[in-house]
Amino acid sequence: MLLIHCPYCDETLPEMEFAYAGEAHVARPVDPSRTTDEEWRDHLFVRSNTRGPHAERWRHVHGCARFFNAVRDTVTDRVLATYPAGSPRPDLPGKDTP
Amino acid sequence: MGATHVPMVEDLPPRHRLSLRVREGGRGAVGAALGLDLPERVGERARGGGREALCLGPDEWLIEAEEADAAALARALGGVDVSHAAVDISDREVGFRVSGPGTLALLAMGCPRDVARIAPGRGARTIFHGASVVIRREAEEEVRIDIWRSVAPHVRALMETGLKELRAGL
Numbered sequence: 001m002l003l004i005h006c007p008y009c010d011e012t013l014p015e016m017e018f019a020y021a022g023e024a025h026v027a028r029p030v031d032p033s034r035t036t037d038e039e040w041r042d043h044l045f046v047r048s049n050t051r052g053p054h055a056e057r058w059r060h061v062h063g064c065a066r067f068f069n070a071v072r073d074t075v076t077d078r079v080l081a082t083y084p085a086g087s088p089r090p091d092l093p094g095k096d097t098p
Numbered sequence: 099m100g101a102t103h104v105p106m107v108e109d110l111p112p113r114h115r116l117s118l119r120v121r122e123g124g125r126g127a128v129g130a131a132l133g134l135d136l137p138e139r140v141g142e143r144a145r146g147g148g149r150e151a152l153c154l155g156p157d158e159w160l161i162e163a164e165e166a167d168a169a170a171l172a173r174a175l176g177g178v179d180v181s182h183a184a185v186d187i188s189d190r191e192v193g194f195r196v197s198g199p200g201t202l203a204l205l206a207m208g209c210p211r212d213v214a215r216i217a218p219g220r221g222a223r224t225i226f227h228g229a230s231v232v233i234r235r236e237a238e239e240e241v242r243i244d245i246w247r248s249v250a251p252h253v254r255a256l257m258e259t260g261l262k263e264l265r266a267g268l
């Protein structure tokens with residue numbers, strides 16, 4: 001089981017209190033009526049499928065109930081950092097390891 | 099086999115409960131109306147005048163009071179000139195108390211969180227036997243649990259199994 005640090009509770013807590021919510025920093029189209037079918041497809045379905053550090057959304061659903069972001073290494077399953085929703089992805093050493 | 103400690107589990111009488119949501123800018127005004135200094139950090143509690151607030155999230159508090167206080171609470175919040183939401187969840191929740199030596203052992207059977215790390219006087223929303231609960235650590239060996247009424251019998255049955263295991267010295 002993962003131990004995840006919730007940036008709002010400021011505590012490191014068991015994964016069972018949390019829910020995964022997909023890739024982070026996926027921006028919704030600003031002007032949906034001017035968005036092409038291809039752009040909509042990319043927004044809805046195309047994800048980076050990263051091997052290595054991956055920025056993703058989590059929700060502390062059985063806790064403070066807040067969404068936040070985490071960088072998790074998809075190879076080692078280690079959570080490298082967590083940060084509040086709306087803030088930029090932190091620079092981590094080894095971020096670009098394949 | 100070591101000494102067997104079997105805690106006591108008891109149902110608590112109904113209480114008035116409100117789920118309160120208010121943004122940072124309105125926390126002071128809503129707290130003043132309630133007569134409570136709404137705590138800022140998740141897990142902290144404030145008490146006064148028979149009312150209690152537990153901070154569950156950055157903008158969420160659980161307010162607890164006597165049932166007879168319900169109308170006065172609604173009046174107090176009705177006079178607040180700050181945008182907030184206060185939802186009466188009294189009918190949704192039931193409460194029970196676990197106390198005595200063995201309390202933390204019984205809690206550990208269903209809670210992934212280390213309840214020993216919730217300091218006495220603090221509280222948290224977490225998960226217990228698969229159900230979302232609010233736990234308040236009242237003392238070293240005393241915990242109050244708020245749980246949804248519909249899942250309470252299921253969780254209580256699992257706790258009875260746990261008590262049997264503790265009695266058997268497992």
Ligand SMILES: [Zn+2]
Pocket residue numbers: 006007008009010060063064065066
């Ligand atoms: Zn949290």
